[in-house]
Structure formats: C-alpha cells, structure tokens
Amino acid sequence: MVKSGTLILSVAARLLMPLQLLFSLFLLLRGHDEPGGGFIAGLVAAGAFALYLFAYGLTATRAMLRVSPRDLVGLGLFLGVLSTLPAWWNGQAFFTAQWWTVPLIDYKFSTPLIFDIGVYLVVLGSVLTAVVALVENDRD
Amino acid sequence: MQLAVLGGFVLAAFAPLLHRWFGERAGLVMALLPAGLALWLFGQLPAVTAGQTLVFEYAWMPGLDITLTFLLDGLSLLFALLISVIGVFILIYAGGYLKGHQDLARFHVVMMGFMMSMLGLVLADNLVAMFVFWELTSITSYLLIGFNHTDPEARKSALQGLFVTVGGGMALMAGLVMLAIAGDSWSLQALTDKGEILREHGLYLPMLLCVLGGAFTKSAQFPFHFWLPNAMAAPTPVSAYLHSATMVKAGIYLLARLQPSLGGTEAWVTILSLVGALTMVTGAFLALRHTGIKKVLAYSTVMALGTLTMLLGIGTEEALIAFATFLLAHSLYKGALFMVAGILDHETGTKDIAAMGGLRKAMPISAICAAVAALSLGGIIPLLGFIGKELMLESVLHAERFSNLLLIMSVAAAIMTLAAAAIVALRPFFGARRETPKPPHEGPSTMLTGPVILAGLSLVFGVLPSLVSPLVMSTATSVHGSAVESYLSLWHGVNLPLILSLISLVVGLLIYRHWERWRGWQAQLDPILNRGPEAAYFQFMNLVVVVAEWQTRMLQNGYIRNYLVMTLLILVGLTGHALVFRHDFDLDVALDVRIHEALVAGLMVAGAVTACIMRSRLASVAAVGTMGFCIALTFVLFSAPDLGITQLLVETLTVILLILVLFRLPRFATLSTPLERVRDVVVALATGSLITLLILAVISGEQLPSISEYMVANSVPLGHGHNIVNVILVDFRALDTLGEIFVLALAAIGVYAMLRFHADEYDAAKQRLPHEEYLDG
Numbered sequence: 001m002v003k004s005g006t007l008i009l010s011v012a013a014r015l016l017m018p019l020q021l022l023f024s025l026f027l028l029l030r031g032h033d034e035p036g037g038g039f040i041a042g043l044v045a046a047g048a049f050a051l052y053l054f055a056y057g058l059t060a061t062r063a064m065l066r067v068s069p070r071d072l073v074g075l076g077l078f079l080g081v082l083s084t085l086p087a088w089w090n091g092q093a094f095f096t097a098q099w100w101t102v103p104l105i106d107y108k109f110s111t112p113l114i115f116d117i118g119v120y121l122v123v124l125g126s127v128l129t130a131v132v133a134l135v136e137n138d139r140d
Numbered sequence: 141m142q143l144a145v146l147g148g149f150v151l152a153a154f155a156p157l158l159h160r161w162f163g164e165r166a167g168l169v170m171a172l173l174p175a176g177l178a179l180w181l182f183g184q185l186p187a188v189t190a191g192q193t194l195v196f197e198y199a200w201m202p203g204l205d206i207t208l209t210f211l212l213d214g215l216s217l218l219f220a221l222l223i224s225v226i227g228v229f230i231l232i233y234a235g236g237y238l239k240g241h242q243d244l245a246r247f248h249v250v251m252m253g254f255m256m257s258m259l260g261l262v263l264a265d266n267l268v269a270m271f272v273f274w275e276l277t278s279i280t281s282y283l284l285i286g287f288n289h290t291d292p293e294a295r296k297s298a299l300q301g302l303f304v305t306v307g308g309g310m311a312l313m314a315g316l317v318m319l320a321i322a323g324d325s326w327s328l329q330a331l332t333d334k335g336e337i338l339r340e341h342g343l344y345l346p347m348l349l350c351v352l353g354g355a356f357t358k359s360a361q362f363p364f365h366f367w368l369p370n371a372m373a374a375p376t377p378v379s380a381y382l383h384s385a386t387m388v389k390a391g392i393y394l395l396a397r398l399q400p401s402l403g404g405t406e407a408w409v410t411i412l413s414l415v416g417a418l419t420m421v422t423g424a425f426l427a428l429r430h431t432g433i434k435k436v437l438a439y440s441t442v443m444a445l446g447t448l449t450m451l452l453g454i455g456t457e458e459a460l461i462a463f464a465t466f467l468l469a470h471s472l473y474k475g476a477l478f479m480v481a482g483i484l485d486h487e488t489g490t491k492d493i494a495a496m497g498g499l500r501k502a503m504p505i506s507a508i509c510a511a512v513a514a515l516s517l518g519g520i521i522p523l524l525g526f527i528g529k530e531l532m533l534e535s536v537l538h539a540e541r542f543s544n545l546l547l548i549m550s551v552a553a554a555i556m557t558l559a560a561a562a563i564v565a566l567r568p569f570f571g572a573r574r575e576t577p578k579p580p581h582e583g584p585s586t587m588l589t590g591p592v593i594l595a596g597l598s599l600v601f602g603v604l605p606s607l608v609s610p611l612v613m614s615t616a617t618s619v620h621g622s623a624v625e626s627y628l629s630l631w632h633g634v635n636l637p638l639i640l641s642l643i644s645l646v647v648g649l650l651i652y653r654h655w656e657r658w659r660g661w662q663a664q665l666d667p668i669l670n671r672g673p674e675a676a677y678f679q680f681m682n683l684v685v686v687v688a689e690w691q692t693r694m695l696q697n698g699y700i701r702n703y704l705v706m707t708l709l710i711l712v713g714l715t716g717h718a719l720v721f722r723h724d725f726d727l728d729v730a731l732d733v734r735i736h737e738a739l740v741a742g743l744m745v746a747g748a749v750t751a752c753i754m755r756s757r758l759a760s761v762a763a764v765g766t767m768g769f770c771i772a773l774t775f776v777l778f779s780a781p782d783l784g785i786t787q788l789l790v791e792t793l794t795v796i797l798l799i800l801v802l803f804r805l806p807r808f809a810t811l812s813t814p815l816e817r818v819r820d821v822v823v824a825l826a827t828g829s830l831i832t833l834l835i836l837a838v839i840s841g842e843q844l845p846s847i848s849e850y851m852v853a854n855s856v857p858l859g860h861g862h863n864i865v866n867v868i869l870v871d872f873r874a875l876d877t878l879g880e881i882f883v884l885a886l887a888a889i890g891v892y893a894m895l896r897f898h899a900d901e902y903d904a905a906k907q908r909l910p911h912e913e914y915l916d917g
Contacts, residue, residue, distance in 0.1 A: 032861035035781040037869060043789035050796050070892065073885045080878050095878075097871045099860060108860065112870040115877070119870070122881040126888035127793055133895040134800040 042123025312354025412453025558648025
C-alpha cells in the first residue's frame with residue numbers, strides 16, 4: 001500500500017515534487033500581498049511530501065527529508081516565539097512587527113516573515129508527523 | 141535590591157556549573173550571596189529602626205498595576221535578616237551534611253531558589269508579586285521535602301505538603317483578589333492605611349476566611365498541622381531552614397503584614413487566638429508522643445507557630461512585642477536544635493532519641509549547643525526564649541478576650557514544651573551511654589558553625605536584650621500600624637508570669653522524668669488521634685480519586701461520538717438559549733440567489749445527505765469531499781481566495797489521511813441501535829438549525845460596527861501587506877496564530893503518541909510508575 005510502485009505515479013512524483021516545493025515557497029513569500037501565506041504553503045509542501053511517500057515509500061521519504069517531521073514542528077514553534085523578541089528588544093509591546101530593509105536588493109525583511117516561516121514549518125511538520133506515524137503503524 | 145533577589149534565581153540555575161568548578165565548596169561560594177545580602181540588610185538597620193520605611197520601586201507590568209516594588213520596614217527586615225543569615229549557615233551546613241551526595245548540585249539549585257522566593261515573599265509590596273513568591277516557596281519546598289525521591293515515604297510527604305499548602309494558596313489567591321477589590325489597591329503599603337474601609341467592607345468576612353485559609357495551611361495551624369511533621373522526611377538542612385525558620389513562618393508573616401488592615405475585629409481576634417492556642421497545645425502535646433528527634437522538634441515548631449498566631453490574635457501592643465521577640469527567639473533556637481539533630485543523625489546513624497544516651501563526651505560542642513538552645517526553647521532564664529515566654533504570658537494575662545482560657549492553654553503548652561526541650565537536649569547527651577548504629581564522634585566544623593552561632597546568639601540576646609530591642613520594637617510597630625515605644629529587658633521582677641514559669645519548669649521536668657510512662661499513657665489515645673485531620677486528608681484524597689474516576693468514565697470515555705454529542709448539545713443549549721432569549725431578530729431576509737450559487741448549495745446538501753445514508757466508507761468520504769469542495773467554491777465565489785485555497789488543500793490532505801486510516805478499519809457495520817440513531821439525528825438537526833439561525837441573526841440583526849474596516853484601512857500602512865488575511869494572521873492577530881500553531885503541534889504530538897503507544901506498553905509503564913502513593917495512609 002505504502003509504496004505504490006506504479007510507473008506513472010513514480011515519474012509524476014519525481015517531476016512534481018520539486019515544482020510543488022518551489023510553489024510552496026512561492027506561496028509563502030508572496031503571501032503578504034497576494035493569496036498565500038505560511039499555512040497554505042505548509043499544506044502544499046506537506047502534499048508534496050505525501051505524494052513522494054506514496055510513490056517511493058517511507059525510507060526514501062525519510063532520506064529525502066533528512067530531519068524528523070517532529071523536529072520541524074519544534075523548529076517552527078521556536079521561530080514563532082523568536083519573532084516576538086525583537087519588539088521586546090526595541091522596547092515595544094510584545095509581538096509588535098519589526099521591519100528592516102535589506103540594502104542593495106531592497107528587500108523588506110520582517111518579523112512577520114519569520115513568524116510565517118514558523119507557521120509554515122509547524123503545519124508541514126504536523127501533517128507529516130501524522131502521515132508518517134500512520135504509515136509506520138501499517139508496517140507492524 | 142530586586143537585582144540581588146532575581147540574581148539569586150540566576151545563581152540557582154548556575155549551581156551545577158559552580159559544582160563543576162568548585163566541587164564540594166560550591167555551597168560556600170553560593171553562601172556569599174545571602175551573606176552579602178545580610179550585610180547590606182544590617183546596613184539598613186539604623187534607618188529602619190529609626191522608623192523609616194524603605195521603598196525600592198520597580199515597575200514590573202505597569203499596564204496591569206503589578207509591581208516588583210520591595211518594601212523594607214521592621215517586619216520585613218526582621219524576616220529578611222533571618223532568611224539570609226540562617227540561609228548562610230544552612231548552605232554551609234548542607235555542605236557537610238550532604239557531603240558526597242550525588243544530587244548535591246540539585247539540592248543547591250532548589251535551596252537557592254527557595255531562599256530567593258522567601259526573600260521576595262517577605263519584601264514584596266504588591267499582592268500579585270507576593271503571591272507568586274508564595275507559590276514558588278510551595279513548589280521549591282515540595283522539591284526539597286521529596287529530595288530523597290527514591291524513598292516512597294518522602295514522595296508521599298512531599299505531595300501531602302504540596303497539596304495542603306497549594307490548596308491553601310488557592311484560597312489565598314481568592315482572598316487577595318477580594319482584598320485588592322475592597323481596598324482598591326494591589327499595594328500592601330496602601331492597604332495598610334485603608335484598615336477602616338476594609339474592616340467595614342461587605343467582603344470582609346469571606347476575604348478574611350480565604351486569607352486565613354492560605355496562612356493557616358502554610359503555617360501548619362490546626363487542623364492543617366499534620367503536613368509539617370511529615371515533611372521531616374526532608375534532609376535535615378531543609379527541615380532546619382524551611383520547616384522551622386522560614387517557610388512555615390510565611391503564613392505568620394502574612395497575618396502580621398495584614399494585621400493593620402484586617403486585624404482587630406471580633407472575627408479576627410476570635411479565630412486567631414483560639415486556633416492559635418489550639419495549635420499550640422496540640423503541637424506541644426504531640427511532641428511528647430514521638431521519639432524521633434526531628435518529629436519532636438517539628439511538633440514543637442507547630443507549638444511555636446500556634447503561639448505566634450495566638451499573639452497576633454490578641455493583638456495588643458504588648459502581644460505584638462511578644463510576637464516579635466518570640467519569632468526571633470524561635471528561629472534562633474529551632475535552627476540550632478535542628479542542626480544539632482542533623483549532627484546526631486549524621487554521626488550516630490539514628491534519629492531515635494530513645495536509642496541515644498550519654499553522647500556528651502563524644503560530642504561536647506553539640507551537647508553545649510543543644511543545651512543552650514533547649515534552654516531557650518524551654519524558656520529558661522537568661523535566654524532570649526525566656527523573655528519571649530514571659531512577654532507571651534504577660535500579654536495573655538492582659539488579653540481582652542478569652543484571657544483565662546488562653547492562660548490555661550499557654551501554661552499547659554509551656555509545661556509540655558519544657559518537657560520536650562529536656563527530651564531533645566538532655567536525653568541524647570546525658571545519662572547512661574547507649575550503643576548507637578555508628579560509633580559517635582563530633583560533627584565536622586561546617587556542621588557546627590551554624591548551631592554554635594545560633595545558640596550563641598540566643599544566649600547573647602537573652603543577656604543583652606538591648607541589642608535586639610530596636611529591631612523588635614520596629615517590627616512590632618509595623619505589625620501594630622502605629623509606633624510602639626518600649627524596650628526589652630531580661631528581668632521583670634517577681635510577678636505572675638515568673639511564678640507560672642517556675643511552675644511549668646517543675647512540672648515539665650517531672651514529665652521528662654516519667655516520659656516513658658507518659659508516652660504509654662498517650663499511646664492509649666492513639667485510636668482517637670488516628671481519626672484526626674490527617675485521616676480526613678486521606679479520605680478527601682480518596683474521594684478526589686473516586687470522583688475523578690467517575691467523571692472520566694462519564695465524560696472522558698474515549699468514544700468520539702459521545703464527545704461530539706456532549707459538545708454539540710452544550711453548544712446548542714448555551715448559544716441557543718442566548719439567541720432565543722436575549723436576541724430579537726426578524727427572519728425576514730430578502731434572498732438574492734443566483735443560479736450558480738443555488739447549484740453549489742444544492743450540491744452541498746446532496747453531499748451531506750449522501751454521506752449519511754451510504755453504506756460504504758469510501759462513498760461517504762467522497763460525499764464529504766464533495767461538500768468540502770463546494771465550500772471551497774463558495775469561498776471563491778464570494779472572493780475569499782485564501783480561504784478557498786486552504787479549504788482545497790485541507791480537503792486533499794484529509795483524503796490522504798483518510799486513505800491511510802480507512803483500510804485499517806474493520807468492515808462497515810451498523811453498531812448503533814435505532815434509538816441512538818434517532819438521538820444523533822436530533823442532535824445533528826438541532827446543531828444545524830442553530831447555525832442557520834445564528835447566520836440569519838448575524839445578517840438581519842442590527843450590525844455592530846465591523847472590525848474589518850480597521851483591518852482593511854491599516855493593512856498596507858501598518859502591516860505593509862496587501863493580503864489582509866495574511867496580515868491579520870501574522871501581524872494584527874499574530875498572538876492568536878501563535879496559540880494556534882502550538883495547538884497544531886500538540887495535536888501532532890497527540891496523534892504520534894496515540895499511534896506509537898500501545899495498550900500493553902501503557903500497562904507496563906503504569907507498573908513501573910505507581911501513581912497511587914498518596915492513597916493509603
């Protein structure tokens with residue numbers, strides 16, 4: 001069940017997955033101005049990994065992920081909390097958004113972005129934790 | 141000031157590191173902080189005894205009116221000095237007592253944390269800050285009582301102490317909130333001046349009872365006294381520090397602190413003097429029942445705490461001077477006696493007084509310290525304890541209420557206390573030499589420093605009371621609320637208290653002579669005593685467990701359908717009630733439906749109905765999926781692309797998860813009875829109707845000013861983003877989102893745990909960790 005082995009799915013997954021991940025990053029970064037954002041992007045990325053999981057199995061997906069999905073959840077929560085701190089440093093109320101412009105490329109970097117990345121990782125990690133736990137359970 | 145206390149908490153965190161650097165001397169290094177604090181506090185003595193109140197302001201949460209302002213007047217200075225000075229000796233002493241103990245670093249972490257919590261408690265001006273420190277002392281005390289965590293007895297006692305004091309803490313919190321409401325201030329200093337308003341206030345009695353609940357549990361007053369002797373399962377340095385000199389006096393401190401604001405009323409005088417006197421006699425009486433040296437000392441501490449409460453209840457100027465003197469005297473001699481008890485335990489290998497005897501040759505310094513401290517405990521001239529006892533008897537004689545009753549109880553307590561003092565000081569050191577499990581020898585110098593100095597101070601202050609007189613008077617002044625002008629002296633001439641003292645000396649020594657027979661006689665009372673408050677505590681705990689099991693069976697039974705029915709019914713009941721009775725709306729809504737919208741709605745209804753009647757899981761999932769996609773379509777039709785995308789993605793992932801789950805389930809079967817299905821239909825219809833009504837009410841009712849206008853207007857200028865939904869999620873309402881991602885993470889951990897842990901593993905874990913320790917007495 002877990003590893004389908006069909007040629008169409010395998011090829012499709014291999015081709016689609018990088019695109020899906022790229023698309024999720026795209027959604028994440030443009031989310032502040034256009035439809036998108038960390039939550040949606042995290043779901044898209046989770047979908048990408050789930051597709052890969054169905055095509056190539058658990059071991060291959062683990063190797064691909066490198067880290068445990070639960071660590072992603074932890075990292076995401078950490079980033080979420082971290083993004084609250086700069087405001088404190090500047091003596092402003094808790095969670096006040098901070099904006100910095102990166103020179104040369106004129107890119108606006110901000111604590112909401114850090115926070116959104118945190119949301120992205122938590123969503124991705126949570127869904128994958130559930131999926132991987134379910135798949136693992138099948139094997140025993 | 142704040143820096144020193146908060147720095148102490150930081151230092152506590154670094155204790156393991158200090159242990160790596162300094163090895164066994166880490167305790168000495170850590171003692172430098174309380175030593176420095178003590179020196180600084182001594183420096184403030186002249187100003188405070190001159191009548192000043194030093195205020196160290198610090199705004200903590202200005203928006204909530206919570207400060208970390210510290211207040212240094214006579215009362216807090218006396219307490220702070222006791223905490224820091226005795227703290228120094230305890231840290232030195234613990235280095236000897238727990239020498240080579242593998243968990244010494246952990247001990248230092250918790251001990252330092254406790255010390256700073258205690259300091260914060262007696263210095264804090266704000267009720268909230270004080271309460272935080274109050275609870276911190278309960279928690280650190282729990283960790284210290286249960287320090288020998290492999291011993292089930294220690295764990296049980298620690299839990300008991302925690303339940304009793306934290307239970308009282310809950311009452312205290314309610315009391316403090318009422319106090320702040322009635323007095324319209326969170327500052328203790330401000331409340332001190334509002335005594336008349338508070339005493340006249342309608343909330344006075346509930347407020348008083350709640351505060352007393354907190355203070356009485358913490359300070360082991362009858363009927364909550366039982367946890368204190370059980371707390372003797374702690375290592376001796378802990379008993380010497382927490383359970384004689386500091387923590388148990390926190391309740392006393394609170395009562396003394398609130399005396400100007402709440403004291404003096406009939407309820408106050410009656411409850412405090414009677415409960416105090418009863419505690420005093422109970423403690424003194426039970427002290428003679430035991431042969432474990434720490435138990436005897438613990439019960440005599442209960443006696444002292446009762447005396448202090450009684451004196452606060454009497455509340456005259458005289459009684460408050462007696463209060464301050466007795467407090468100081470008790471901390472000095474009880475600290476010394478506990479440390480000597482620890483030396484005896486450490487060097488002879490037994491805690492049983494009956495097994496010790498004739499140790500004075502082997503342990504001469506300990507013997508002298510014990511003798512001096514015990515003389516103070518027994519209240520014998522020329523020790524500080526004598527002055528305290530004389531003043532106590534004097535003020536009881538002049539008490540405005542219950543004078544005769546209190547006098548009889550005080551004399552009875554004094555007699556039995558004297559016998560107890562003789563038991564702990566004479567019995568182990570004098571008389572015939574007895575064999576002890578370890579060959580006895582004098583304790584190391586680290587362990588002797590504390591008792592020598594504390595016992596020495598008992599003597600010096602007794603002979604030269606003028607040394608402590610100013611501090612005692614300024615303490616009494618803070619408690620009294622107005623200036624107390626008097627001085628301490630050792631000799632008051634031959635008067636009634638002196639004669640009563642002499643009587644108690646003679647009778648007390650008689651009881652000591654016939655201690656064995658006395659104990660035999662007391663043992664006959666055991667069946668009655670065993671039904672005391674402690675038995676009630678265990679019954680209560682059993683009841684808690686029974687109720688918890690019952691409600692788990694009823695509410696948390698693990699069937700998701702029951703959870704759903706319960707949740708939905710409550711939702712329908714509460715919201716429906718508010719909707720029907722508090723809201724009038726007309727259902728006259730003009731429907732303006734386009735054809736494609738009607739199609740989508742129809743599809744949704746069809747999906748829902750299909751999902752209910754299908755007899756195949758896959759078909760049901762597909763039907764539910766149809767509904768989900770229709771909802772997504774609705775979002776898109778009404779221009780909410782973010783929601784639409786999210787809905788689509790969630791639907792997709794739900795399908796993935798369902799596929800993983802579905803084929804693990806058994807074949808589709810109808811398990812519910814027709815009646816249950818009718819019930820489910822009713823609940824479902826009710827919920828659906830409620831939501832429909834809610835939506836109609838929102839559309840038709842008078843429109844509240846919409847908050848979305850603010851979001852729309854400020855999204856670009858404040859949030860720098862055009863996607864309002866995202867700006868709300870990550871900026872305007874980021875705190876909500878933060879909470880949500882934590883919930884999401886918890887859910888993921890829950891799924892993981894549920895799938896990984898199997899029932900047999902759970903049973904094995906349950907056997908490894910028996911959690912029913914507190915059940916059996």
